[in-house]
Amino acid sequence: MRVSTKFSDTIHLLAFISVYQNIHITSAVIATSINTSPVVVRRLIGTLKEAGVVMTDAETHNPIFAKSPDEITLLDVYLLTEGHTPLFALDKETNPLCIVGANIQDVLTEIYHDAETAALMELDRHTMQDVIDRLLTADKVKKAQAASA
Amino acid sequence: MRVSTKFSDTIHLLAFISVYQNIHITSAVIATSINTSPVVVRRLIGTLKEAGVVMTDAETHNPIFAKSPDEITLLDVYLLTEGHTPLFALDKETNPLCIVGANIQDVLTEIYHDAETAALMELDRHTMQDVIDRLLTADKVKKAQAASA
DNA sequence: AATTATTGTAACCACAAAAGTTACGGAGGT
């Protein structure tokens, strides 16, 4: 399957508007960083605005956080962008006249739910602020390594 | 694009060959239960045989378990069928000239790995025997309810 | 031995979800 990158791209976008809040941010600028098109970026921002995660800064007109980055977890972002798609897909067309076909969906729904919840709890442990902090640290390390080489 | 049901279908198939081991099982019979085509079933069985999970019974020629159902976890089945697809997709085309684009992949790889591992650990807690037991119980309950109605 | 049933594969097709593209009206700043 072509796996959706909306979740990753939205995190990227949020990190971007935090790190580069001192420059003039347009959808085209963000698109260059994500390596996509400005329209795609505007769509992502649209979802974030609708959810009250992002708003337009009155002065700079940049997109800015409407909530503090450490109040936004990756689970929040996930639910906004891909929450409709289950991590594990059920086959909904099984034969109801067969013991297995008639009951497998219920059994798998329970188990999948537990597994999915475990993953989502993990996403909920990380905030956007964590991601931004990690990014900046990773960048410092990379720069230092380049300088000493 | 279509969501993959290989994982669910393979669990279904394994449960089927356990529950119906007393009848003559062909790929067409299994296909009727999963509601798919015999060729698709043969492909799934092919993967299972290759992995040593299933073999052909010398007498009946039915596909049978090559390992005990309580030694096969859902994680084993998952890795066989969809192990190549990450649960959370990275965008691999980010711009390396940007602080965010250059480092976001590393940061997300770490976090996604933790979340994915949490889900897979949960899958590893359930064996095929669990699934079969649950199926049969669910069926008994359903039949009893139908009789008393 | 001939016939029938089934498997294992390969090659090809159809479908659907996602992203990318084009287009354009509207808002705001200069």
Add this chain to the structure above:
DNA sequence: ACCTCCGTAACTTTTGTGGTTACAATAATT
């Protein structure tokens, strides 16, 4: 007035799936 950018709609492209067709090989049945 002009320019830039946003928001949105409509359309196209891409690509992983499952489904289909086809056929040689194998085994059971007569």
